[in-house]
Amino acid sequence: MLLFFALGLLVHFVFFASIFDIYFTSPLVHGMTPQVTPLPPPAKRLVLFVADGLRADALYELDEDGNSRAPFIRNVIMHEGSWGVSHTRVPTESRPGHVALIAGFYEDVSAVAKGWKENPVEFDSLFNESKYTWSWGSPDILPMFAKGASGDHVYTYSYDAQREDFGAHDATKLDTWVFDKVKDFFDAARNNQSLFSIVNEEKVVFFLHLLGIDTNGHAHRPSSREYKDNIKKVDDGVKEIVSIFKHFYEDDGKTAFIFTSDHGMTDWGSHGAGHPSETLTPFVTWGAGIKFPQNVSAQQYEDEFLKEWRLENWKRQDINQADIAPLMASLIGVPFPLNSVGILPVGYLNNTGLFKAESMFTNAVQILEQFKVKMTQKKEATLPFLFTPFKLLSDSQQLDILRKARSYIKQEKFDDVVSLCEELIDLALRGLSYYHTYDRLFLGISVAVGFVGWTSYASLLIIKSHSDIPRGTRREGKKPHHLLPCSFIVAGVLVACFLMIQACPWTYYVYCLLPVPIWYAVLKEREVIQALVESLLAFPLSRFVAYLLVFTLGIEVLVLSFFYRYMLTAGLIVFAGWPFLTQLWTRAKITCLSWAFFSLLLAVFPLMPVVGRKPDLSLVMGAGLLVLLLSLAVLATLVKRKLNLVKDELLVLLLQVLSTVLSMYVVYSTHHSLLKKEGLPLLNQIVSWATLASSLVVPLLSPTALWQRLTSILLSLMSTYLLLSTGYEALFPLVLSCLMFVWIHVEQETLQQSGVSCKQKLASIQFTYNTDITQFRQLCLDDIRRAFFLVFFLLTAFFGTGNIASINSFDLASVYCFLTVFSPFMMGALMMWKRGHHLSWKDGTEQKHKSSLAVGMQRDHISSAHRKEGENRKWSQ
Known part of the structure; x- marks a missing residue:
């Protein structure tokens, strides 16, 4: 059996790893020739402002008094430059967003998982192609572009990571730090002749990463006064920096400015998924080489945003986030990033038709180079008779389109060149996708x-x-x-x-x-x-067909629950009525009524909102009080059953009661400390981590009797769960555990009803892993039903209060008792630990249900559920 378990673990590990190897492989290829537009660029330098976590509507909309939160940026839209909405892709996180902005490609999820500060894969970027780049901002973003650049021409200036505290008094200091350092830099350049000459050269980039808006959004939500005031602060800072540039360079008209964001943010202060509030970001550009505002009477965009923003008279040009990289490269005349898949938005360029045509031609050749390298690599690694080329873009078609584009340039048919190159780019991108997913x-x-x-x-x-x-x-x-x-x-x-x-x-x-x-x-x-x-x-055919249909329907419900959580509610409602259709109702009425009550109560949770809810401290406190009442009830039961209660058992129970009380205090204290913007108290943080650690050890000290061990597991895990809760989900484990206790009784009654003689009474079963399940009985048809119940409850435990998207786009307030300083992997691990609490107690109850086929079906169905969960994670990201 041990060998079988080890082999099964290895096989399932391979199945899990295959998800990343099949769906999350890097799209990057190497060996392309750099492509640059052979005409003088309009700008000598580029200034890139990235307001981290800024939503498009938060910047463009007017406040309650009809005034703009960003008057300088709005003035630019109306009098100096062009604007639009930048559409990002999932995962809407800082690293992939900045990679798309600066390198022009959408980073694969596996690379994101390998690290935020380092470069897991080599890629080219605008900073690498520039002559010099100076950047200021977060230590989580800047180093990856400096370490990925060849030579020593990308300079970074970052603050300490401890400044990224969601419980801090004033997160706008992250932005004012950047603005102050830029001002100090130019003050130093005026007094340093060597630095002065360098910053006056061509093909120079200045990058200002502004994290304050993102931090305030996480801590206080985008609807908060802190978030909106931070936008005003950034607008004032951008205005001051633009003034410094104009003064330093004597207003030579050779500076291009771009203001945008890496991602947006949901109303509940998170990002990572694909909600429009996360994927729609602002894009405003002005200066050298950029078109001036264009007044229009009608727009091609039919959404209601334009009227709400009162910008319907100024032409809006939406772009994809990766399109910004080729635009920046074109403005300062550097080669397009080699791995870029962005399409140059020529509508933003204020230049000659020839420049636009040549730039677009360069863009097409640069993407076509990637297609050729990708095709060559795949062709060399495939047997000739098995290789199937991308038929829509053959070698002859490539040459024909390129020749025709060159001919149009000579004939000064510049609009036709742009259209032809866009067609070539579209085919090349489709071909890249084809070869990337070839295997x-x-x-x-x-x-x-x-x-x-x-x-x-x-x-x-x-x-x-x-x-x-x-x-x-x-x-x-x-x-x-x-x-x-x-x-x-x-x-x-x-x-x-x-x-x-x-x-x-x-x-x-x-x-x-x-x-x-x-x-x-x-x-x-x-x-x-x-x-x-x-x-x-x-087997009788009619019964076989009936069982097959019911089984198939049940499996479909499980699959649909990954996409529609209310299917769990439907299943639990059916479960509630199941005992009344059997002989259980005649044997154990109280047990059946308890089963129905807790099933229906649990069915409410999948209907509740996953994310976006407001924190409700009263529900968390209420759940804590219920846990205390349960502890007292357990203590009273133990005292009633045996007066000579073991001292160690009493100590363990009292320790769990104390842990619950401390958890309630920490939640209450932390909540009010953060409201006062005093940060996370150190003592609260220590207690929280100690509670988490003790929850793994204390249950092992409890008695091995089934009821006492399960109760001990519940009480220990609930202490940590309270620390990770912000609302109604704190009640979920209690309802689930009550239903699991009743399930044990139900299955015991079912076995006795079927005439199976159990060698142990329920109250005397010991919590052990070496029980020989063959001592109970052989397989029976009802074990399929037990296996299905198990898998269904496992899915309910994991998705009862959330879904796949909620794991990626969770409310950071859930982890504030443990940490408030930005740490994505630690925060994500805590949220997964929170989900694991449901499964931990559920797995404990299964020690009673080790009955033949149920045990075997656990392995098969759980592995199936994990595989489907991995696939669903892939689609959700």
């Missing part, structure tokens, strides 16, 4: 074959060990056939040779060779398969 179907089939094989093998092993089906089918003295193992060995060798010829990565060998031994193990059990088929054929 996806092949790998997906390999993993699916392996997964089906493992599920089949696990099921056969369970049936073989815990049922009467295999008996009488084995033939004694039968000589083993060598044909089967030899066939699989040959198949494995052929697969390995096929992968070796194509120079595939080592992970491909794992995904493609793993199904070979798995299916060999399945076919070795052909006698069990034959007996199982014979048993199914002997």
Whole structure:
């Protein structure tokens, strides 16, 4: 059994890792030739302002008095430059947002997971192509572009990471620090001849990363006065910096300015998912090479934003976030970033038709270079007779389009050049996507074959060990056939040779060779398969079809619950009525009524809002009081049952009561401290982390009797859960645990009803992992129902108060008892720990339900649920 568990763990680890290898591989290629527009650029220098976490509507809309929160930026829109909305992509986080802005490509999720401050993959950027770049801002963003640049021409100035505190008194200091450092820099340049000459050169970039708005949004939400006042502060700072540049460079008209954001923010102060409030960011540009405002009577955008913003008379030009990189490169005349997939927005350029046509042609060639390299790499790694090229963009088509574009430039048909290059770029981008996902179907089939094989093998092993089906089918003295193992060995060798010829990565060998031994193990059990088929054929057809339909419907409900949480509610309502359709109602009325009550009560939670709710401290305090009442009830029960209560048991219970009281105090104290903007008290932080650590140890000190151990687990985990709660979700574990306690009673009654003789009474069952499940009974058809209940409750435990998107776009207020300084991985880990609390207690209850097929189906269905969860994470991101 231990070997089987280890093998299963390894197989499922491979299945999980395959998700990242198939769907989250890096899109980058190397070996392209740099492309630059062969005409003088309009600007010598570029100033890039990135207001982190700034929503488009928050900048453009007017306040209650009809005034703009950013009067300088609004004045630019009306009198100096061009504007629009920049559309970002998920994940709407700072690192991928800045990579799209400065490097021009959308970073893959796996690279984001490898680190925020380092470069997990090499990529080209505008900073790397510039002659000099100076940047000021967050230590989480600036270093990755400096370390990814060749040579020593990207200079960064960052503040200490401890300044990024969501509980701090004034987060606008993060922005004023940047503005002050820029002013000090130019003061130093006036007195330093060497620095003065450098900053006056061409192809220079100044980058100001402004984190205050994002920090205030997380801490106080975008509707808060702090967030809105921070926008005014940034606007004043931008106005001052622009004035400094004009004065320093004597208003030479060679400076281009861009103001934008890396991502937006939801109303509840989070980002990461794909809500419009997160993906719509402002984009305003002015200065050298930029078109002046264009008055229009009608716009191509039909949304209501223009009227709300009162900007319907000024032409709006929306772009994709990656399009900003080629625009900046074109303005200062540096090569387009090699990995950029952005399309130059020529509508923003104030230049000749020839310059626009040449710039667009350069953009098309730069993206086409990536397509050629990607195609060549894939062609070299694929057998000639198996290679299927991208048919929409052949070599002859490429040459034809490029020749035609050159001909149009000579004929001064510049608009036709732009249209033709846009068509070429579109085809090249589609081709890049085609070759990037070229192996996806092949790998997906390999993993699916392996997964089906493992599920089949696990099921056969369970049936073989815990049922009467295999008996009488084995033939004694039968000589083993060598044909089967030899066939699989040959198949494995052929697969390995096929992968070796194509120079595939080592992970491909794992995904493609793993199904070979798995299916060999399945076919070795052909006698069990034959007996199982014979048993199914002997089963009444009508009952078989009915069971199959019910089972299929149940599986569909589980799948749909990943996308529509209310399906969990529907399932729980059906569960509530289930006992009344059986003989349980006649045997245990109180148990059935309790089951129905807690099922219906639990069904309310999937209907509640996932994110976006306002913190409700009273519900958290109420949940804490219920936990205290439960602790007192347990203590009274123990005293009533045995007067000579063990001292250690009493100490453990009192320790858990004290932990709950401390958690309630910490939640209350931290909430009021943050309201006063006094930050997270150190003592509260220490108590919170100590509570989390103790919740892992204290349950191990409790008695091993089932009820006492489960209660101890619940009380310990609830202390930490209260610290991570902001509202109604604090009540969820209590309702879930009550339902699980009732479930134990229900299954005990079901077993007794079916005539199964259990060797242990429920009250005397010990919480142990070495129980031999064969001592209870053999498999029965009702075990399929138990397995389904288990998987359904597992999904309810994980998604009852949230969904996949809520994990990525959670409310930071949930972790404020533990930390307020920005730490994305630690905060994400705490939120996953919060979800794991539901599953921890649920898994504990299953010690009672170790009944034959239920145990086997746990492995198969849980692995299926984890696989589907991984796939859903991929789509949600």
